Amino acid sequence: MFGWAKASELHPVLKSAILHYEIETIHPFSDGNGRMGRLWQTLLLAKWNAIFAWIPMESVLYQNRPQYYQAIENASKANDSGVFIEFTLSAIYEIIAEQAKHQVKHEDKHQVELSDTQLAVLNALKNKTLSRKDIFAAIGMNGDSRSFKRHIEPLLDEGLIEMTVPDKPNSRMQKYRLAEAGKERVKE
Incomplete structure (x- = not known):
């Protein structure tokens, strides 16, 4: 057998x-x-x-x-x-x-509830790579560190957006773009 x-x-x-x-x-x-x-x-x-x-x-x-x-x-x-x-x-x-x-x-x-501001960030990055300053200009907000922590960091933590220079998070050349999960979320 x-x-x-x-x-x-x-x-x-x-x-x-x-x-x-x-x-x-x-x-x-x-x-x-x-x-x-x-x-x-x-x-x-x-x-x-x-x-x-x-x-x-x-x-x-x-x-x-x-x-x-x-x-x-x-x-x-x-x-x-x-x-x-x-x-x-x-x-x-x-x-x-x-x-x-x-x-x-x-x-x-486990899908994160996004605020209107966070959805606006994802939409601003839809087909672009933007700096922190450019993101806040696109959504019409002041880009201070509190706003960054409240609106951008959760998107980074959830893997919805990503840094273009991940090894140097504080680089003056740093920009942000949609990650694959963020692209899927924008489609929804």
Whole structure:
């Protein structure tokens, strides 16, 4: 079985599900066959894509225990691993979709609220590289250090704008431009 898995050119998701199912079917140990199947499935998947090191099949299948056992039983009755493979694909899809939703929610939650002045700064830098003085002139504000700390520094900290001379923040040649995240924010 492991020789087959090593030589097989099947997609790793399919191969991992088949290997898991076969360990369950062969039942080589008096105890722990399910854990061994899930372990090998996780190892094959993690070797294919590192995300599965963080989403182990043990956890995925634990969330779907009744369906997991039913899929094993149905596949055994049919003498066909297809039922189990379909269940595995469905469970993997659901967990990835859930992770993607969580990621989007996480990104949205951490997106900084910008003041009108900060939005004006981003718009002033839309297609230009400007000095500190030029930025404040473009938005019609006094460019003292308090205004800089209140309006420009948060944009730098959030990676929305960047310095043209980052190694020398106080250089008289310093200018500012939109970073990629700032370009995306301006599009919104």
